[in-house]
Amino acid sequence: MMTTLTPCWSKTLAAASRVDIAQYRDTEQILFLPDVYAYAQGFASANSAYLAGRSIPVSVSGIRLDEVTRVVAVSVTADLSPLLPSLLQGGGVITVTGYA
Numbered sequence: 001m002m003t004t005l006t007p008c009w010s011k012t013l014a015a016a017s018r019v020d021i022a023q024y025r026d027t028e029q030i031l032f033l034p035d036v037y038a039y040a041q042g043f044a045s046a047n048s049a050y051l052a053g054r055s056i057p058v059s060v061s062g063i064r065l066d067e068v069t070r071v072v073a074v075s076v077t078a079d080l081s082p083l084l085p086s087l088l089q090g091g092g093v094i095t096v097t098g099y100a
Contacts, residue, residue, distance in 0.1 A: 012074040015072050016100045030067055041060045
């Protein structure tokens, strides 16, 4: 079931690519550009055509940066209950997190 969500690496790499390079070069502090959520959402949406075709939105629910390990984590969430209504009557919200 989770394989229908966006491949974790594409949205995560998209977010990782939105690091403010000038800020890092000047201060060595890692910050995301203001459009990081929109950019990652674009990748999540583009890679979830199967769900979009069934009117199931996929949304970026979190982007985190571990400044020690310099790992970016991006989470996407979708309610998959429309795919299996008899099985997921109470809701089928699934969150998947990818790392880069």
